[in-house]
Amino acid sequence: xPSLIEQNGGQPQKQPKWIPxxxxxxxxxxxxxxxxxxxxxxxITSKFYGGRPDSLWSGLNIELTNRLTxxxxxxxxxxxxxxxxxxxxxxxxxxxxxxxxxxxxxTSSTGFMAVTSVDTASGTAVYHxxxxxxxxxxxVGLNITIAGFANGVNNGTFPVVASTATTLTLQxxxxxxxxxxxxxxxxxxxxxxx
Numbered sequence: 789x790p791s792l793i794e795q796n797g798g799q800p801q802k803q804p805k806w807i808p809x810x811x812x813x814x815x816x817x818x819x820x821x822x823x824x825x826x827x828x829x830x831x832i833t834s835k836f837y838g839g840r841p842d843s844l845w846s847g848l849n850i851e852l853t854n855r856l857t858x859x860x861x862x863x864x865x866x867x868x869x870x871x872x873x874x875x876x877x878x879x880x881x882x883x884x885x886x887x888x889x890x891x892x893x894x895t896s897s898t899g900f901m902a903v904t905s906v907d908t909a910s911g912t913a914v915y916h917x918x919x920x921x922x923x924x925x926x927x928v929g930l931n932i933t934i935a936g937f938a939n940g941v942n943n944g945t946f947p948v949v950a951s952t953a954t955t956l957t958l959q960x961x962x963x964x965x966x967x968x969x970x971x972x973x974x975x976x977x978x979x980x981x982x
Contacts, residue, residue, distance in 0.1 A: 903934060903956075903970040906942050906963050912949050913942075913963030915956040915972065922951035927974065932958060936970030943970075 791798075829840040880892040903917035915934065919927070927948040937943050946958035956972065 901972045903936070903972050905967040906937065906965065908965040909961050909963035911961055912957050913946075913960040915958060916954060917956070917970075917972065919951060919953055919956055919972070922956065923953045925951050927951040927956065930974045932956060932972050932974045934958070934970060934972050937966055937968055939964055939966050942966055948974075 827834065827839040827841055829837075833839060876893050876895050878894040880894065882890045882892050884890055901917060901919050903915050905916045907914045907916075921927075928951060930948050931945050932948055933945045934943050941962040941964060942960070944960065946960045948956060949959055950957040
């Protein structure tokens with residue numbers, strides 16, 4: 789007759805076919821340069837005490853669990869596919885009022901980005917070029933320094949209103965249309981929405 793626990797959905801006290809494997813010790817540690825076909829114990833330990841089945845062979849992708857068993861180490865996923873123009877200094881988690889978390893990546897600078905042209909301003913000016921880290925408005929709120937245009941009103945330091953991988957929309961109401969090789973640089977942080 790099944791027990792009260794079994795009547796309420798519990799497993800039988802001893803399962804008929806399978807028994808969970810449990811190793812009650814994991815103190816041997818890592819043994820390198822050992823034979824692959826037997827454990828690293830001596831003859832007496834192997835014959836009378838069960839050997840050392842808890843030893844790690846090479847330790848690659850293996851970790852000790854809370855149950856004192858060996859388990860494959862879980863893999864890691866890359867944080868993002870973004871290539872930063874300079875190595876990140878720090879990462880910060882910024883909690884927004886809508887409940888999402890925005891990750892702020894602090895870099896020493898965005899590096900020199902290539903600017904190819906600027907459109908005539910209508911309140912803001914759109915600069916065209918290659919801004920790899922600017923996707924999804926990553927530069928919004930930063931000040932970008934533009935240099936290299938022949939017309940002086942196109943150069944200067946301006947706040948970013950919007951950004952993509954190919955355009956920067958800056959608060960420069962005096963910009964005039966010009967096509968020339970110029971540069972843009974910003975010191976500060978870029979964010980990455982996860």
